[in-house]
Amino acid sequence: MSNQSAATATKLSVNLNAVAFLRNRRDMPWPSVIEMARLVLDAGAHGITVHPRPDQRHIRFSDVHDLSALIAADYPGAEFNVEGYPTPEFLDLAMASKAHQVTLVPDAPGQSTSDHGWNVAQNLDLLQGSIDALRRNGQRVSLFVDVDASSVLAAAEVGADRVEFYTGPYAALFEGGQHRAELERFSDAAQAARHACHNARPDTPGLTMNAGHDLTLANFPALKAVLPDLAEVSIGHGITADALIMGFPEAVRRYLQVLS
Numbered sequence: 001m002s003n004q005s006a007a008t009a010t011k012l013s014v015n016l017n018a019v020a021f022l023r024n025r026r027d028m029p030w031p032s033v034i035e036m037a038r039l040v041l042d043a044g045a046h047g048i049t050v051h052p053r054p055d056q057r058h059i060r061f062s063d064v065h066d067l068s069a070l071i072a073a074d075y076p077g078a079e080f081n082v083e084g085y086p087t088p089e090f091l092d093l094a095m096a097s098k099a100h101q102v103t104l105v106p107d108a109p110g111q112s113t114s115d116h117g118w119n120v121a122q123n124l125d126l127l128q129g130s131i132d133a134l135r136r137n138g139q140r141v142s143l144f145v146d147v148d149a150s151s152v153l154a155a156a157e158v159g160a161d162r163v164e165f166y167t168g169p170y171a172a173l174f175e176g177g178q179h180r181a182e183l184e185r186f187s188d189a190a191q192a193a194r195h196a197c198h199n200a201r202p203d204t205p206g207l208t209m210n211a212g213h214d215l216t217l218a219n220f221p222a223l224k225a226v227l228p229d230l231a232e233v234s235i236g237h238g239i240t241a242d243a244l245i246m247g248f249p250e251a252v253r254r255y256l257q258v259l260s
């Protein structure tokens with residue numbers, strides 16, 4: 001495998017947490033998570049991401065079931081990605097949702113948002129058991145990881161199908177124009193992913209890469225330049241902010257342009 005990887009279009013999974021958060025300000029059904037899912041998928045987004053948290057402050061468990069039914073009925077080509085910490089309740093929900101991809105994230109129950117990736121060694125039994133159960137249920141499993149080679153290799157060893165790079169620190173540094181060193185970290189971690197020996201699929205070397213957290217139209221292109229083979233991004237806060245100005249269909253079209 002060479003150090004240079006062929007560029008591929010990165011898929012866009014739109015995270016609807018922020019829409020649900022707005023809806024939950026009132027005891028009302030709108031803005032509707034289902035209606036927004038239709039809007040973004042009709043505009044060409046490849047999938048929908050939700051991160052139900054234990055307090056259901058934005059995505060409710062019922063939303064997960066409703067979105068699953070919508071995608072199965074009307075958008076069979078779209079991908080449903082459910083993210084969260086693997087409690088028994090979350091695993092039951094994720095399995096019942098038949099999500100195509102389950103992304104395991106190491107967030108404590110009351111955490112305001114995700115702010116770090118897994119320490120795989122310290123959570124080996126939890127991750128091993130969760131990954132095995134989800135894979136037996138026919139679901140792809142991605143692990144949310146910090147941008148370093150050791151985390152990527154640990155994810156491959158524990159049997160994850162993919163990693164999702166935590167891009168929060170990159171996005172913060174980008175704001176101040178101080179992101180060059182962070183891009184080098186992505187290059188190194190990506191090289192590890194491309195060469196990783198995969199425990200669950202020993203015949204298929206390499207670990208597929210996703211990324212997410214605070215990605216925007218502005219900060220994505222520099223990331224794509226060092227990760228030309230990035231498979232998928234999940235984007236919520238940034239695209240929702242853009243959608244408030246330009247509408248979801250136009251926001252999706254603009255993100256698809258920078259992702260290609």
Ligand SMILES: CC(=O)[C@@H](O)[C@H](O)COP(=O)(O)O
Nearest residue numbers: 017051083105113114212213
């Ligand atoms: C794993 C990740 O980065 C996202 O799922 C993010 O944490 C969204 O969660 P909130 O919308 O609750 O901030």
Ligand SMILES: NCC(=O)COP(=O)(O)O
Nearest residue numbers: 015212213214234236237
């Ligand atoms: N996995 C990251 C995600 O779903 C979206 O995060 P953000 O764009 O809302 O920061």
